[in-house]
Amino acid sequence: MPKKRFIGGIAWVVAMLAGCGAATASPATRAPLPSEPTMINYVDPSVVHGLTIRTLSTGERGGRRMHASYPAVAGAPRLTDRLRDTVEDELHRFTWRKTPGDTAVAPEFNVDWLLAAASEEVLGVRLRVGRSMDAGWRESRTTLWYDRTDRRVLDSAGLIRDDAAMTTLVRLVGQEMTRRGTPVRLGSLRLDPLRLDPAMFDSLVFNPRGDLVVEFDDGQVGSRATGRVAVAVPSAVSEPLLSPTGLRARRAVVSSARPSGTSEQDMLDASTDKPPARSSRAGEVDCARARCVALTYDDGPGPGTGRLLDVLGRYGARATFFPLGSGASARPDLLRRMRDEGHLVANHTWSHRDLTMLTTLMVTSQLDRAQHAIAQAIGQAPTLMRPPYGGLDGRVADVAGGLGMSVVRWNVNADDREDPAPRAIAERVVARTGPGSIVLMHDVHDATVDAAPEILRRLTEAGYTFVTVPELYGRRAMRPGWIYDSGAAATSPERLSASYPGAMSP
Template sequence: MPCAGVLALLAGCSGPSAQRPQHAIVDVTAVHTINPGSVPGLTAVTRSEQDDRRRLFAGYPSIAGAEPLTDALAKAVDAQIRPFKADTRERSTLPGGNVPELNVQWSLAAASGDIVGVRLLSDRFLGVSGGLSRQTIWYDGAARAVRPSATLVDGRSGLARLTEAVRARLGTETNPSQVRADPNTFTSIVFNEQGDMVVEFSDYSVAPGAAGRIAAALPHDTYGPLLSEFGRRAHDAAVATPPKLALRSSAATTAPSAPSTRPPAPPRTDCTKAKCIALTFEDGPGPYTARLLDILAARKARATFFVVGANADADPELLRREAAEGHEIGNHTQSHRDLSRLPAMKVNSDIQRTDEIVRAATGKAPTLLRPPYGAGNATVAEVARSLGMPQILWNVDTRDWHDHDARVIADRAVSKARPGAIILLHDVRRSSVEAVPRILQRLQDEGYTFVTVSDLLAGRRIAPGSTVRS
């Protein structure tokens, strides 16, 4: 009997592997991924919104030398965002007080030689889960061309034979007739650690949503004869050890994220004596974070950066620079999901993964948590308490995600500023970073000192898990 797909075509369930001793169950459909921090010229791009109508967080990588890929990824993400925003144009009350949410995550399926593969996972929630959609977009640096997953196999005949092989692998939880020899069916073709081809499907596309992720792993003797010339190169790039990307223009277009000589960190401030205020930036690091650090250094201002683990993993050098220049790094979770909709185990793992990334980069794990969208509940509070982390929100919202005018953002921050305030900004937005010089100058002229959140709260007894707004 053929094995079910992810649920998952586990090792030992079919073919030659059925004869192997079973010491452990291994999901052979698990996708091999590349550490984004090892890829030169990679920057995480983020789009986010938050209000009472919807919550949106979407990311994708921008890689120097692969500009057509960056453009294609932006279009793929926009294809998820546009219908979601159309469906949430009006405020609606969902069961349990939930707010509609769209979350788009990315990972690297390959990044070696002149080949890049980027896997996008999109999760849409409108009262009930719309399931995960999966898409892997490939880039051929030799041709400077973006290629969909179906081009990994050779033409129509290769696609037809791949369809037959996948149908044979999928079990009764799926509807094999839905697996058609159509490029639109095969939106995500990747590889696992062993070099097997992994064909995965979006939820509801070939099975009911309750079946979970559906994927099939094909050994090389099955898929090898089906590969196109590009598919063979993509396979080699995916399994390269160690992976080393060498796009022709990457060296010329990559800029360092930190200056060669860092300015000294400004001295700590006693906020019982000074007029203190805290700038906080979330969702980064991103393309504008290095420029922001230059601005803060020039005005001898400290800030707190609540980083998203997926973005931090892409540029650990920026984290090191933030720490070296006296700024505080807080935890904004790994995937920027609305934690109030997640079980405790997922909340815990989303927080701890970011802790691990920050600790690996800087030697110190965050002590402060900012839940995405400021959304929490008793479960989030209990997990934060168990990890010894207070939840840091804000009492000045610049609404910088909504406005693209730096002057408007600065005016809003300055007009609402008070001693002890915590100001919300996003370092993944150009207009937000452009507003910072105005904010710093105007408030410093009023006698404010810009400090980290921990400096602002020094001397206060803050219980782990509790919520702090100012």
């Protein structure tokens, strides 16, 4: 988890090994040790040179909502390929699974990621795959490791020395589950914990003091409602079981643990109030007289975002960017460039979940985590948010309003998610745009970036001026919690909640 971002970043569990409770920080690690040993610190992705984010799928197709991203690291193409293949396999299984005929909500698929370790010797990427179909939300976890010494990609089992060591690890974990009475399931079968399947051990990570943490998927151990379950095996017991790559991974985590006292200061920095985000060029255009249009870009930053900023700069155009919090934490340099070049940076949640399917607490976490990440990157607090998939009800609008954000949707959709033809994207945008339009596009797609020059050229020739969303409203300040679909349309949260009976209740 990037330091300075704390809300929702630590995973809690219900199972741990005996004797692994709170401990005093050792002189070797000088790290503040959590009382729960299966808590994991994650690496700030912005410190990893050459890291970009790839988005495999985003949007809604066939009544299913899908978003999947993973990191690509320069110099580690085998890791990038393996991550892509893993995400593609999960997406394929979700896409081809039959949808229940009586489902009342759209099935959803979501993949996000965190760095479990990063050093000159090793990289660890933890994928969290979430899906809902007919039995509520379920998550699985897979951690892949890249050994930079011999340029190999390994499953988590590769952290363990050999089959005999894996057998010992399985026995240790099974003994603890037996002691706690924790049930174990493989599909519909209930198993003796001492007969755990090693294939379940596909997410092995380390806590800051070097204990080996074994994570399980939802429903593998305990009920689905339990969520993430993990067991921490003390370093003194687990270290002899580790392979050379495992030892490198453990060393990377322990050596990068925060020095004592740093986390408190980080929390203070993260909670410091920031001024409201505002374009540095706001006020240059009077949209009551000019033909204004607001170009907006979701889901980034992507590999082509820098190139898009170049194009916008050549035309003197400003846009509103709605990055994900996970992307903001990985590429704060691009967000700062957006700010410096007169664009506006807004909030698109942390990981692109359908907010209408989340509890109020989870909605708040999705927005607040992204808010912290963006504010730390640009030194300003976003005042706008856009719900993923446009999914909105009165409750979500109420949470956004409570966090000081207006809700922005759109009235022009570029339909650029699946279209590989830049010219077709440009044709749709130009044909659908009118004065006061809010145009939805995605800077994670190369075709959208390629379409930008023609969109800007043709709309400029038609007399349009490109401004950020708040400028469409001139002196009419946008109100927190209100919903804005175009320069001419705004909906109060009270009116929205009337369309969703009971939506404003917790």
